Amino acid sequence: MLTASGAPRDSERPKMLSREQLLHLFSRFAFLTSQPDVKKQIADAVKDKQEAVAVTTTLQEEILLEMGIDPRFGIACLGKVNSVYENDRDLMIQFYRFVAKEEMAIDEAELEANEFAEKMDNQQKMQEQQLEMLKYIRKFHPDDQSAVLESLHRQMEKANFDNSPAFLTVDQIQDIVWRRSAP
Structure with a gap:
């Protein structure tokens, strides 16, 4: 059922990204952070005294937008992956790879x-x-x-x-x- 504004009721809104959505986000993020232009973008942000994590978060938000997902909702979901999918070993492995990939992209930008x-x-x-x-x-x-x-x-x-x-x-x-x- 929709509200008067045409938006779904809160009870009908998803409370978490699906497994498939998360896997797509993780895969796309890994691909993009391996690209030289994205690596340069993160490194340039660090040189400009910006937080590298802000750049990687922005990249995640852009991927979520491409997927048709509200970035605030998607980023909030990343904080719940451990509790919601704790029994999905394969997804948790992919999630930890995603976290490690982000850490590596940041380290590559921040370290000599x-x-x-x-x-x-x-x-x-x-x-x-x-x-x-x-x-x-x-x-x-x-x-x-x-x-x-x-x-x-x-x-x-x-x-x-x-x-x-x-x-x-x-x-x-x-x-x-x-x-x-x-x-």
Whole structure:
């Protein structure tokens, strides 16, 4: 039902972007932020003392407009992805890639070339360590795997998800498994 102004009633308005809309936004944003002219636009904004995040948010708003979505609504929805889609593992992976892509675009604009290269190298090394950790914990019972991942999550939460290693060493993993099986 429409109101007298012809707008849908609040109860009929969507409260969240659909999965397909979010995936389109994430994909389009990744494509655009890989384009040299967009990279230059973000870097120029930083040189002009603008916040790089303001430029990436504007880019997201433009994508939402292309999609026929009110940008304020769409941006607000991004803040709710974790709670609304928490059980959609594939979407959450895409969401975290989207967040990482935005962070990378900002870092590339704000850091000197050698600083950015060093950060990317460190990130690559951390991802390799995470992969090795995941391969290693696959050797254990699923309950032990869950305990290890929960311990990692607590460690990251304690560090407020900032600059904390997102992996555990073999010794830390063995200790967690041992404590679970100890009488």
